[in-house]
Amino acid sequence: MGQRRSPLDALTRPPLDALTRPPLDALTRPPLDALTRPPQDALTRPPQDALAGTPTPAPRDSGSTERYHGLMTPNRHVAGLAEHRSSLVPLRPPGPDAAEDRSDERLSDVDEWGRSEHMRELVRRYGDPMYRYWFRVEWQGLEKIPLAGGALLVSNHAAAIPSDAPVIMHGIEKELGRPVYGLADYFFRQVPAIGTLWSRLGGVTAHPDNALRLLRDQGQLALVFPEGAKGPSKSVRERYRLRRFGRGGFVEIAMRAGVPVVPLAVVGAEESMPVLFQIPALARALGVPYWPVTINQLVLGPVLGTVIHFPAKFRIRVLDPIYFDVPPGHERYSKSRVMDEAETIRQLIQETLYEMLRDRRSVWFG
């Protein structure tokens, strides 16, 4: 595209363009009226007209020939223009380069949500040993996740630094080759570096508009944790007991987008970084949603324990997709219906978790 337009071209283009403009129009139009007339004239004239009560416009074509002759005597306006020239804003009427404008060449592959496939690829490559050998993730019923079209993945949420989100996103991308967007709290965007990294890896602010656009307009997979921060911040004594599922907003979004909800039950995340207790005062002072003290920190020390998860065995069971029998696109749905559905899904995940825990022989070996 760059080679088509040389500097010379740009310089010669505007006058040519001016020539090819509809000449008839230019002839009939009162030419350069505003320029040749001193500004004082323009200032005083309209009010006078107003006072005289003559709002009718002056006929356009009258006396156009005299004006040409007047203009051909050069000194009248050229002198006045000379002072203006330095302040003139350059004008380039839209030229023939309209075709090249449409190109949307990019230098990076960061999409509108901030996700970069290149960054994902890096994390997939270097995170895979963690997924495969540290957490030894096993999926059950992965085929229930649709291979095309939008779907809202709903999961339980645990561990002080939640390990479930990256594991689910990695697993689905690895096994199904579909990108997953993780809907997360507003809070993440405020954290320098972490916020940007999270968005490059597929994190999106959990705003209803965003979810709707992802699910309905773009037919993507979105992952949501309806427990929000209440999930990871709960203490180890309450492990695998689901918190309240927000206000059921996720059900409403799925209804509006006309996509199914696919519930996931994750076993293992709870033990990967269990929370002993909270320090609410510190959390308030730092402006973060919660500040936990974890068992990892007791075992591995304050530095390593903050960043390293225990190698708990992960099992993820995909439940049957739930299709809501409502017309999509409504602004609001019956609140009781929404709450019923949300509660049903919560119960379903809860019971599946108990079921999976009954079969689990060891936290570390599954």
Add this chain to the structure above:
Amino acid sequence: MGKRVLVTGIDTFWGGRMAHALEGSSEVDVVLGMGIREPTIALERTEFVRSDQTYSILARIVRATQVDTVVHTFLVTDSTRTTAKAVHEINVIGTMNLLAACGAAGSSVRHMVIKSSTLVYGASPYDPTWFREEDVRKEPPRTPVERSLIEVEDLIQDFAEDNPHTVVTVLRFANVLGPDIVTPLSSNLSRALVPSVAGFDPSVQFVEETDVVRCLEYFSAHEIPGLYNVAGKGRIPWSEVLAICGRRPLWLPPLGTRASANILSRLGLIIFPPEIEDLLHYGRGVDTSRLEASGFHTRYSTAGAVRSFIRALRLRQSLGGDDKPLYRYEADVETFFRHSPAVVRANEP
């Protein structure tokens, strides 16, 4: 009968551009420009009135000229151009007077086009990725320009309700880049080091300057009412904007951004008005599906707008002279070509 159009702020970049574009339209009979200074563009048939935005003068101008369309371009969106007090005076009081004049009994105004800005949405961590026109910002406005623009839009809302027979169009333009427009962002991008906030790489959105004029022209020609976001397609990370322009980031600390930016701008290294502080943290994107449904399509994507800006800048720098415009409007030459009997014209009747 063609249109009679009043362009407010003819002395501003956009007013001049808009008047120039209207002059080329055969649908428009009269172009009337109003401004406190002389236009900076050579205009052919635009009548120019030097006036400030006091109500009595505006009302007389509107009444006397019987304009049917008003294109309101003088809203200030760049706080480096003037003081906070003047921003309020120009944006809020000026618009209030204009609306009062246009809504006066027996007014001939049928259509108003207002050039607003996506600054009304602000930029915060609570934002959706794409703002729709009906979205309301979560955080109160923090800068004088944003406050005044929100106040202006409220006034326009009232005006539209009180004057149901007047078609009111409000166009919210994203940050503009282009060959000629000078904004705080374009001035920063013209330098080797561009301010960036460490740890943040916000996705930003731009609209190209010719698209702005085309859009204003489209909506004033078609008399489509409503509120529209206008921006190029796509959002791109700030780091990519720098990469397209071949610039290096000048890192500002994520905490105390304002204070350190103040020092650097005092030293003349960067230009950092309060409007871009949040933008460089969180970015901003607006949904343009309503605009597209209206039939207007931008020619440049966001990346295209950045390229259009940097290519013109490179040419300018290669030719030497940083501030000299690429092409000067040679008015006497143009006059000769258009009107001299010596020039042979193809379609002469």
